Amino acid sequence: MxxxxxxxxxLLGSMYSLVAIGYSxxxxxxxxxxxxxxxVFMIGGFVGLYVAVNLHQPILVSVVAAAVGAGLCGLVLxxxxxxxxxxxxxxxxxxxxxxxxxxxSNLASLVSGAEPRMFPxxxxxxxxxxxxxxxSNLQLTMFxxxxxxxxxxxxxxxKTKIGRFMRATAENADLSRLxxxxxxxxTRIILVLxxxxxxxxxxxxxxRMGKVSPFIGSTIGLKSLAIMVIGGLTDVRGSMFTxxxxxxxxxxxxxxxxxxxxxxxxxxxxxMILLYRPSGxxxxxxxxxx
Amino acid sequence: xxxxxxxxxxxxVGINLILTLSLYLNFYCGQFSLGVAAFMGLGxxxxxxxxxxxxxxxxxxxxxxxxxxxxxxxxxxxxxxxxKGFYLAIATIGLVEIFRVMFKNISFIGGTAGxxxxxxxxxxxxxxxxxLILALVWKIENSRLGWAMRAIHQDETxxxxxxxxxxxxxxVSFGLSAAVAAIGGGxxxxxxxxxxPDAFGIHRSLLILLFLVFGGQTMxxxxxxxxxxxxxxxxVPQLGGMRMVFYGAILILAMNLxxxxxxxxxxxxSLRGKYSHLLSARTR
Numbered sequence: 001m002x003x004x005x006x007x008x009x010x011l012l013g014s015m016y017s018l019v020a021i022g023y024s025x026x027x028x029x030x031x032x033x034x035x036x037x038x039x040v041f042m043i044g045g046f047v048g049l050y051v052a053v054n055l056h057q058p059i060l061v062s063v064v065a066a067a068v069g070a071g072l073c074g075l076v077l078x079x080x081x082x083x084x085x086x087x088x089x090x091x092x093x094x095x096x097x098x099x100x101x102x103x104x105s106n107l108a109s110l111v112s113g114a115e116p117r118m119f120p121x122x123x124x125x126x127x128x129x130x131x132x133x134x135x136s137n138l139q140l141t142m143f144x145x146x147x148x149x150x151x152x153x154x155x156x157x158x159k160t161k162i163g164r165f166m167r168a169t170a171e172n173a174d175l176s177r178l179x180x181x182x183x184x185x186x187t188r189i190i191l192v193l194x195x196x197x198x199x200x201x202x203x204x205x206x207x208r209m210g211k212v213s214p215f216i217g218s219t220i221g222l223k224s225l226a227i228m229v230i231g232g233l234t235d236v237r238g239s240m241f242t243x244x245x246x247x248x249x250x251x252x253x254x255x256x257x258x259x260x261x262x263x264x265x266x267x268x269x270x271x272m273i274l275l276y277r278p279s280g281x282x283x284x285x286x287x288x289x290x
Numbered sequence: 291x292x293x294x295x296x297x298x299x300x301x302x303v304g305i306n307l308i309l310t311l312s313l314y315l316n317f318y319c320g321q322f323s324l325g326v327a328a329f330m331g332l333g334x335x336x337x338x339x340x341x342x343x344x345x346x347x348x349x350x351x352x353x354x355x356x357x358x359x360x361x362x363x364x365x366x367x368x369x370x371x372x373x374k375g376f377y378l379a380i381a382t383i384g385l386v387e388i389f390r391v392m393f394k395n396i397s398f399i400g401g402t403a404g405x406x407x408x409x410x411x412x413x414x415x416x417x418x419x420x421x422l423i424l425a426l427v428w429k430i431e432n433s434r435l436g437w438a439m440r441a442i443h444q445d446e447t448x449x450x451x452x453x454x455x456x457x458x459x460x461x462v463s464f465g466l467s468a469a470v471a472a473i474g475g476g477x478x479x480x481x482x483x484x485x486x487p488d489a490f491g492i493h494r495s496l497l498i499l500l501f502l503v504f505g506g507q508t509m510x511x512x513x514x515x516x517x518x519x520x521x522x523x524x525x526v527p528q529l530g531g532m533r534m535v536f537y538g539a540i541l542i543l544a545m546n547l548x549x550x551x552x553x554x555x556x557x558x559x560s561l562r563g564k565y566s567h568l569l570s571a572r573t574r
Contacts, residue, residue, distance in 0.1 A: 033376065080546070084546050085549050091499075098538075099538040099541030101538070102537060103538035103539060106532075110531050110532070222387065226383075229377075263391050267383075271369075271384050275372060
């Protein structure tokens with residue numbers, strides 16, 4: 001029973017990780033908060049749902065479509081909320097993303113109605129049983145996708161040229177510009193990449209929960225924001241592990257304590273972390289934090 | 291333009307003015323806190339319980355709940371003070387979420403179903419409170435306390451070097467902001483007749499932050515920004531469901547065109563410079 005809960009927690013956590021990585025890419029590297037990330041995630045869910053249900057495509061195609069759709073959203077986001085706003089006013093892009101989030105969630109509810117859209121049961125793929133453990137194939141597929149995406153992101157950040165640019169920008173944006181890195185290009189790529197990742201997470205979570213609703217974005221978005229901070233902000237791997245940990249903790253709280261307080265757990269943890277270990281579980285201390 | 295004559299809209303304007311001034315008191319001292327929704331909720335529930343369950347007079351209930359919320363704000367200020375910038379913002383988002391989950395789980399105040407039965411506000415009463423709080427903010431701005439807070443806003447390290455007790459000042463700003471938010475929440479609860487925990491989510495804080503930044507993070511900016519942003523979405527009824535989309539677009543446009551806000555500090559200062567000869571002529 002406990003092992004089953006642990007497994008469910010890991011599966012839930014992998015979804016949080018995917019969204020949280022998007023935040024830590026944006027905040028860690030650009031020092032910007034993108035409050036529309038949750039809504040981009042929701043758009044990914046809807047695009048994926050449309051492709052899977054109305055166009056009868058397999059899961060792989062719909063995940064790719066969700067990522068592309070959300071990536072496009074990220075591009076529009078970059079143009080409208082970041083590109084033309086002067087850097088001296090850090091609050092302005094933050095609030096522009098709030099405006100963007102309003103537009104996305106309300107457009108989605110206009111197009112699809114305010115009620116959640118259900119994923120059809122055809123996606124049910126049967127299940128796998130190992131001893132007394134019970135995993136549905138759908139969940140397993142989601143988990144594999146999530147891990148795969150995380151590995152890809154990790155490789156991009158750690159091994160490629162653009163990843164090196166990203167890490168340089170995170171270290172010191174002014175110096176990076178001085179040595180010839182195109183910060184705007186980096187900003188654009190990060191926003192598109194993190195949005196695409198969020199979009200893929202959107203359809204995966206949607207399939208797991210069996211539904212997508214226009215206002216799902218804010219709940220998961222905020223929770224992932226907390227996960228990013230707990231994990232140590234700049235550290236992409238920190239967000240991955242913390243997402244898994246939070247997933248497990250939440251499932252255990254529901255199973256052994258009470259489901260009423262589950263949405264508060266992550267925030268209590270967040271405040272504890274901020275007070276006693278502000279660099280996060282996995283991060284290293286940074287200047288300007290305290 | 292019929293919307294300009296609707297009392298409900300003006301009630302919203304009044305309540306939003308109070309809440310935005312609460313956030314302004316935090317920003318004035320350089321604290322990027324988003325806890326205003328939590329304190330608003332606390333004030334709303336406290337004053338509602340006081341008037342409905344204990345049959346207290348509304349103004350008395352507001353004062354008591356403001357004092358209690360101020361106490362909570364001061365208590366929470368001590369841990370919060372260790373955090374700066376975005377970290378404080380994210381921690382206070384957590385505070386709002388924790389309060390919301392708490393409100394949902396206390397059956398005495400209705401839990402998820404909400405709490406109702408409040409009455410007794412009127413527009414004049416509401417605006418009396420608005421004017422009172424505006425006077426308070428204006429008084430603080432033009433006092434030694436206000437200048438000291440301003441110094442922290444400019445540069446905390448320098449303020450501390452000059453011998454200012456920054457901890458004390460920040461705690462004061464937190465407490466004052468919490469008290470003002472509680473009054474806003476109490477008036478909101480009694481004007482709406484009904485409150486539920488989801489009314490005090492992080493969206494409320496973000497909306498208020500929006501008013502403040504749109505205005506330009508000054509008192510005059512609050513007075514300009516809040517009415518515009520509160521009335522605007524109601525002003526074009528033909529939009530129907532597109533209303534919030536339109537609102538979002540306006541926001542993005544405003545932030546692109548005027549990221550410093552409508553009435554920023556520089557603007558006020560330059561106006562003062564331009565017309566100072568008039569002022570001095572009058573005093574002479």
